[in-house]
Amino acid sequence: MQLNPFAGTYLTDPAATWRELLDDSVGVHYADDLGMWVITKHEYVRRAFGDAGSFSNALTLAPVYEPCPEAMSLILKIDAPPTTAAADAPVHTRTRQALRATFANTAGRVEEQYGAIVRRRVDELVAGLLAQRGELVDLVPAFAAELPLLVVLDILGVPERDVVRIKGWADGQIALIWGQPDPAEQVRLAEGLLEFWRYCLRLVARREREGHRGDDYISRALRHRGGDDRVLTEAEVASIAFNLLVAGHETTAGLLAHGLHQGLSQPARWQAMADDPSTVPAFVEETLRFGPAIDGWLRLTRRDVTLGTVTIPAGQRCLLLVGAANRDAVVFSDPDRFDPHRTEGKDHLSFGYGPHFCIGAALARLEARVAFTRLAAAIPRLRLAPGYASLYKPNVAFRAHRALPAIIDIGSTVLEPHPLVSPPIAHAA
Numbered sequence: 001m002q003l004n005p006f007a008g009t010y011l012t013d014p015a016a017t018w019r020e021l022l023d024d025s026v027g028v029h030y031a032d033d034l035g036m037w038v039i040t041k042h043e044y045v046r047r048a049f050g051d052a053g054s055f056s057n058a059l060t061l062a063p064v065y066e067p068c069p070e071a072m073s074l075i076l077k078i079d080a081p082p083t084t085a086a087a088d089a090p091v092h093t094r095t096r097q098a099l100r101a102t103f104a105n106t107a108g109r110v111e112e113q114y115g116a117i118v119r120r121r122v123d124e125l126v127a128g129l130l131a132q133r134g135e136l137v138d139l140v141p142a143f144a145a146e147l148p149l150l151v152v153l154d155i156l157g158v159p160e161r162d163v164v165r166i167k168g169w170a171d172g173q174i175a176l177i178w179g180q181p182d183p184a185e186q187v188r189l190a191e192g193l194l195e196f197w198r199y200c201l202r203l204v205a206r207r208e209r210e211g212h213r214g215d216d217y218i219s220r221a222l223r224h225r226g227g228d229d230r231v232l233t234e235a236e237v238a239s240i241a242f243n244l245l246v247a248g249h250e251t252t253a254g255l256l257a258h259g260l261h262q263g264l265s266q267p268a269r270w271q272a273m274a275d276d277p278s279t280v281p282a283f284v285e286e287t288l289r290f291g292p293a294i295d296g297w298l299r300l301t302r303r304d305v306t307l308g309t310v311t312i313p314a315g316q317r318c319l320l321l322v323g324a325a326n327r328d329a330v331v332f333s334d335p336d337r338f339d340p341h342r343t344e345g346k347d348h349l350s351f352g353y354g355p356h357f358c359i360g361a362a363l364a365r366l367e368a369r370v371a372f373t374r375l376a377a378a379i380p381r382l383r384l385a386p387g388y389a390s391l392y393k394p395n396v397a398f399r400a401h402r403a404l405p406a407i408i409d410i411g412s413t414v415l416e417p418h419p420l421v422s423p424p425i426a427h428a429a
């Protein structure tokens with residue numbers, strides 16, 4: 001079969017492709033043009049995520065195409081040791097243990113450690129939107145992409161003056177690894193990625209010199225390391241920071257954009273969240289299922305693996321099509337309907353499954369819940385620009401809206417600070 005994620009309907013309506021692939025019950029196909037096996041059935045995608053003995057993460061963060069030699073030589077200079085989504089056991093077991101100990105990953109710990117940061121950042125951005133009443137605003141840069149970036153920078157203790165650089169590097173990494181840049185662009189993006197890695201090394205070295213007493217994530221990780229390379233090396237701390245800075249915002253940016261799209265394309269849905277915030281968590285969960293921010297993810301077979309009637313040989317790259325798995329009728333009734341009231345919604349695979357299950361799932365859920373609750377309460381009449389049609393960036397993994405133009409309709413009421421919106425704060429560099 002053929003699957004071109006970089007053109008055609010996949011950029012406007014990927015669900016049409018998912019449906020076609022799911023309709024034939026095999027659930028595993030070889031895509032000649034991608035040179036990868038595409039796995040669609042929920043049962044098989046969950047197995048591939050969970051069965052680390054058969055499916056390796058070694059190439060999960062490696063480009064999906066053969067980079068040009070100049071870009072390759074730059075990529076090879078990025079000597080970040082594998083720690084999270086690129087690591088297999090036993091390194092992954094050790095680094096995952098460090099990650100669990102240092103990064104809040106349950107609803108309670110996330111609320112306690114990051115709740116205030118999330119609320120403050122949401123309030124600042126909502127206040128910024130309120131100040132643009134009556135205007136047409138692109139909600140991707142003004143809200144969806146900005147919030148998770150600011151939150152993750154706060155958590156890592158990265159100076160706000162570096163926001164633009166980090167955003168550029170992180171976007172570049174996603175295009176370089178899972179996109180289809182031409183050779184000149186590959187070189188430019190690879191230069192950026194190398195600079196980004198060196199920035200993370202310097203960040204960690206500075207915290208180390210300063211005595212890592214702070215409350216920021218990097219200081220915590222260095223304290224956990226306690227100078228012992230058997231726990232974590234300093235380069236591994238930098239590598240975790242490198243991963244968190246990308247994984248922590250491009251993903252949640254997608255969740256927020258998909259949620260805004262779903263909520264605003266049917267005004268009654270948005271109004272329901274404004275009227276009754278208790279409906280927001282179920283809305284977030286259905287957004288995760290229906291439009292996963294990562295709708296395809298990679299694995300490498302370690303041995304011959306049989307899924308149903310198909311055997312994938314050892315050493316093959318596989319694309320786990322999370323978007324399709326989340327629409328599998330075996331698990332979800334009427335799967336192509338966005339239904340925030342469904343009971344089986346939590347069975348989605350948007351945060352993966354098994355040993356690499358997303359460490360930031362609780363944080364992403366908190367960000368989305370606070371964001372939709374406060375934005376809907378402050379601007380219940382927010383609406384998409386008339387005639388808006390989705391268009392996504394060409395990418396095999398990250399499903400990102402190119403833009404989300406909306407009108408900040410606050411009606412004729414006099415603009416008073418909304419009770420949910422606190423004044424902007426200065427960021428501690």
Ligand code: HEM
Nearest residue numbers: 084085247248251252255293350351352356358359360364
């Ligand atoms: C809607 C938001 C998010 C989505 C859809 C998402 C998705 C995923 C997925 C599918 C995986 C599994 C990777 C694998 O099996 O190879 C994963 C792992 C990971 N995620 Fe997320 N993620 C989100 C938010 C976050 C946030 C907010 C953070 C941190 C600030 C984060 C950090 C990570 C890390 C470090 C891993 C690797 C864990 C490991 O390999 O042990 N993610 N994420």
